[in-house]
Amino acid sequence: MNIGIIGTGNMGTGMGKCWAKNGHNLMFSYSRSEEKLKAAAATVGSEVSVGTPSEAVAFADIVVLSVAWAALEDALKQAGSLDGKILFTIVNPLLPDMSGLAIGTTTSAAEEIAKLAPKARVVESMPIFAEILHSPSTKFGNEVASVFYCGDDVEAKGIVAGLLRELGTEPIDAGGLKNARFVEPSGMLLVQLAYMQQMGQIGIKLLRR
Amino acid sequence: MNIGIIGTGNMGTGMGKCWAKNGHNLMFSYSRSEEKLKAAAATVGSEVSVGTPSEAVAFADIVVLSVAWAALEDALKQAGSLDGKILFTIVNPLLPDMSGLAIGTTTSAAEEIAKLAPKARVVESMPIFAEILHSPSTKFGNEVASVFYCGDDVEAKGIVAGLLRELGTEPIDAGGLKNARFVEPSGMLLVQLAYMQQMGQIGIKLLRR
Numbered sequence: 001m002n003i004g005i006i007g008t009g010n011m012g013t014g015m016g017k018c019w020a021k022n023g024h025n026l027m028f029s030y031s032r033s034e035e036k037l038k039a040a041a042a043t044v045g046s047e048v049s050v051g052t053p054s055e056a057v058a059f060a061d062i063v064v065l066s067v068a069w070a071a072l073e074d075a076l077k078q079a080g081s082l083d084g085k086i087l088f089t090i091v092n093p094l095l096p097d098m099s100g101l102a103i104g105t106t107t108s109a110a111e112e113i114a115k116l117a118p119k120a121r122v123v124e125s126m127p128i129f130a131e132i133l134h135s136p137s138t139k140f141g142n143e144v145a146s147v148f149y150c151g152d153d154v155e156a157k158g159i160v161a162g163l164l165r166e167l168g169t170e171p172i173d174a175g176g177l178k179n180a181r182f183v184e185p186s187g188m189l190l191v192q193l194a195y196m197q198q199m200g201q202i203g204i205k206l207l208r209r
Numbered sequence: 210m211n212i213g214i215i216g217t218g219n220m221g222t223g224m225g226k227c228w229a230k231n232g233h234n235l236m237f238s239y240s241r242s243e244e245k246l247k248a249a250a251a252t253v254g255s256e257v258s259v260g261t262p263s264e265a266v267a268f269a270d271i272v273v274l275s276v277a278w279a280a281l282e283d284a285l286k287q288a289g290s291l292d293g294k295i296l297f298t299i300v301n302p303l304l305p306d307m308s309g310l311a312i313g314t315t316t317s318a319a320e321e322i323a324k325l326a327p328k329a330r331v332v333e334s335m336p337i338f339a340e341i342l343h344s345p346s347t348k349f350g351n352e353v354a355s356v357f358y359c360g361d362d363v364e365a366k367g368i369v370a371g372l373l374r375e376l377g378t379e380p381i382d383a384g385g386l387k388n389a390r391f392v393e394p395s396g397m398l399l400v401q402l403a404y405m406q407q408m409g410q411i412g413i414k415l416l417r418r
Contacts, residue, residue, distance in 0.1 A: 001368075003372075009339070010342075011336070011339045013343070014339045014341075014342025014343045015342060015372075015376060017342070018342065018347075018376045019375060063329075065322070072322070073325070076322070082326040082329035084329075085329050085330065086329075086330045086362075086368060086369070087326060087329040087330060087331045088369050089319055089322050089331060089332070089333045090333070090335060090336055091319075091333075092335055092397060093317075093318040098400055098401075098404055098405070100397075101393065101394065101397055103315075103316055103317075103318065104314060104315060104317045104318070104393055104394070105315075105394055105397075106312075106314075106315055107312055107313050108312070109278065109298065109302040109313070110298055112281075112312065113281070113298050113300065116285050117285060117288075117296060119291065119292035119293060120295075122298060123295065123296070123297050125297070125299060126299060126301055127220070127224065130218070130223045131219075132223075132418075133219075133220070133223025133227065134219065134222075138227075143416055145416055146413075148398065156295040159210075159271060160271075160295070160297050163212075163224075163271070166227050166228055166231050167224060173406060174398060174401060174406070175401055175405055175406060182394040182395070182398040182401065183398060184301050184302065184310065184394075185310065185313070185390065185391040185395060186395040188303065188309075188314075188391045189388070189392060189395050191301075191303065191307055192307075192383060192384055192388055192391060193384075193415075195307055196384055197383070199417060201417070201418050202415060202416060202417050202418075203415075203416040204355075204414065205413065205416050206402075206411060206412075207352055207354055207411060207412040207413060208408060208409070208410070209410050
């Protein structure tokens with residue numbers, strides 16, 4: 001396939017390397033300078049071409065959008081018409097300091113609960129599905145599901161982590177209570193997969209290396 | 210520990226069973242009727258007590274909040290003061306039909322992109338971290354990271370899934386483009402863990418059984 005990549009940062013070049021190895025034709029576009037653009041393309045392979053975003057779109061069977069959130073509108077403007085094109089976006093609207101998302105998340109149940117009970121030591125977690133808790137084992141074969149918990153009270157978090165471990169899960173500290181606005185949608189994603197995508201009893205495991 | 214549970218649905222009883230096995234003292238509260246409350250407690254064990262939410266709070270070293278989102282305010286009102294208490298909440302603000310979250314999520318980068326390029330066939334994914342893509346292998350030992358993708362164009366999704374597979378990941382269909390509002394925060398959660406919690410090169414794997 002002809003893959004036109006808009007945005008030549010770590011993600012664009014990282015994905016490009018994998019795709020170039022598999023024989024796809026790549027065109028890179030959208031960098032701070034012509035030099036940086038050529039250098040990014042060169043790290044992927046000598047046969048990789050470079051161009052403007054609109055040239056990348058014209059070239060492409062599939063357009064990959066891998067720019068920072070702040071650059072999105074400018075990048076799309078330079079891309080021109082995307083009518084009928086497959087547009088594969090990996091843009092997460094991270095704030096530059098990574099403290100949150102610039103759009104899309106506003107609050108969480110946990111934060112609202114903390115407002116309603118301001119002196120409670122609130123900790124949140126989205127444990128594994130009830131069907132799994134009610135079954136003879138909460139394991140997935142030999143594997144233990146990871147569950148995220150968050151809160152602002154260190155001692156309370158430690159106690160909750162212990163209770164999560166007793167459910168046969170691996171508790172993962174996901175930071176302060178404000179991160180509930182990421183923990184809750186992550187739980188919701190599993191609900192979508194279990195019910196809407198009909199995957200049934202699922203969980204996730206955090207991989208580290 | 211004395212664990213007071215507010216909300217006696219599948220999650221409350223499921224967690225309660227695990228904790229009762231480990232020797233904790235439980236009090237269940239908050240059900241549609243006294244009978245249902247007693248029945249829920251009985252499924253966990255004969256030594257489990259029942260009471261009102263405020264009795265459960267008085268009893269508890271740790272209060273577990275496992276009610277439906279719609280019941281939250283009423284449950285907290287019945288609970289009374291939670292000052293100084295550890296409050297472990299598992300409340301995800303799911304809409305009753307599970308089509309979304311009642312609060313906390315409003316839009317997503319993918320949906321905004323689709324507005325800016327309304328005739329593009331938008332697919333979104335949050336692939337693995339760039340550092341992993343640039344390394345000799347994208348595997349975690351023998352394990353392959355799962356990545357979620359979503360979109361409304363079936364053919365485009367199939368093509369993107371293929372490209373994700375070429376990154377050495379396992380693509381998981383997470384439904385329509387609107388689910389980007391869950392996929393993006395899930396990606397953000399990993400960013401938080403990698404950088405704020407300093408876990409470095411991480412990924413997740415979907416477990417099924």
